[in-house]
Amino acid sequence: MRTPRLKAPKTNPAFAVVVDGETEVWYLQMLKRNERKIRVSIKPEIPNKKSIEEQYNLTCDLAKKEFTKVFWIIDLDTVIKEENEAPKGKKSPLKSFEDYRTDLTENYENVVIIVNNPCLEFWFLLHFEKTLKYFSNCSGAETELKKHLKNYEKTQKFFTKQNDDIYLKLKPMLKTALQNSISLGSFDNENPKKAMCEMELLFQSDELKKHFE
Numbered sequence: 001m002r003t004p005r006l007k008a009p010k011t012n013p014a015f016a017v018v019v020d021g022e023t024e025v026w027y028l029q030m031l032k033r034n035e036r037k038i039r040v041s042i043k044p045e046i047p048n049k050k051s052i053e054e055q056y057n058l059t060c061d062l063a064k065k066e067f068t069k070v071f072w073i074i075d076l077d078t079v080i081k082e083e084n085e086a087p088k089g090k091k092s093p094l095k096s097f098e099d100y101r102t103d104l105t106e107n108y109e110n111v112v113i114i115v116n117n118p119c120l121e122f123w124f125l126l127h128f129e130k131t132l133k134y135f136s137n138c139s140g141a142e143t144e145l146k147k148h149l150k151n152y153e154k155t156q157k158f159f160t161k162q163n164d165d166i167y168l169k170l171k172p173m174l175k176t177a178l179q180n181s182i183s184l185g186s187f188d189n190e191n192p193k194k195a196m197c198e199m200e201l202l203f204q205s206d207e208l209k210k211h212f213e
Contacts, residue, residue, distance in 0.1 A: 013068040013207045014041040018059045020050045023120055024073055026159035030167035040068075040207050052079055052093055056100040063108045070111050071202055072104070076192065077118035077137050098189050112205070114198045115187040121145050123199045124152075124166075126180040127173035134195045174212065178203060 017028060025044040032042050045062065047054040052074075059072045074097075082093035104111045116122055119138035125131065128148040135141040146152050149169065159166045170177070177199075184196040203212045 012039045012041060014066070015043065015205075015207075016062040016065070016067045016070045017042060017044045017202075018055055018062065018070065018072045019044055019046055020055060020075060020078060021046070021120075022156070023154055023159065026156060027120065027166055030160060030165040033165070034167050034171070035211060038208065038211055043067075050078070052082060052097050052100070056097075056104070059104060059111060060108070063104075063111050067110065068207065069205065070108075071114055072111065073114045073116065073120070073199075073202075075117075075119040075138065076115055076187075077135075080118075080136075080192065094192060101187075112201050113187075114201050115196065116199065117187070117192070117194065117196050122195065123177065123181065123197045124149070124170060126197055127170045127177040130180045130183065132184070132195055134193055136193075174203075178212070 017024070019025060019028075025046065028042050028044050032038065045058060047058040055072060055074065059070055062070045079093055079097050086093055101113055104113060118135045118141055121138055121141040122135065125141055125145045125148070128145075131144075133144075135144070142152065142154075152158070181197040181200045184194075186198060187196060188194060202208065
């Protein structure tokens with residue numbers, strides 16, 4: 001009698017997400033907490049040091065592990081801040097980021113780079129309004145966001161409050177945010193001081209897009 005062949009168990013996709021701050025961690029955790037139907041592991045990763053180089057190195061390391069995809073979510077205002085503070089004669093942090101981005105795009109098929117300019121709060125703002133306004137730092141985007149989320153604050157308590165977390169607050173406007181994000185276009189090496197957001201690359205990934213159509 002032939003022994004039946006055992007089917008290999010299906011494994012759910014796994015995403016590693018390299019971020020440079022706790023707000024991204026909390027937001028991703030709330031996404032998973034509320035979207036229970038998503039059978040994708042989403043694991044935020046913060047490097048020990050939050051420099052652009054450390055984020056790039058961590059992305060490379062994770063890309064060699066057994067993750068379906070590795071997302072690098074980067075706030076461009078941190079790159080521009082490093083650029084403004086870099087001593088003369090040292091390689092431009094902005095140029096370094098462009099080189100890192102090119103390397104990852106060309107040599108790592110499972111890496112997706114998401115640039116937000118200036119920061120994640122701009123993504124939150126796009127849930128409420130379509131704007132081309134460039135904010136030179138995150139505090140400017142936060143001020144604008146507070147016109148819509150008056151009690152917004154960068155605290156774990158605010159982001160993760162049961163039944164009233166950041167993702168639940170924004171979810172009714174998610175499709176609007178995705179449309180606004182797409183309309184701003186992609187990161188442009190020639191125009192780094194352009195308002196833009198690429199968070200749609202996460203929500204419209206092959207593994208997630210059916211949940212957000």
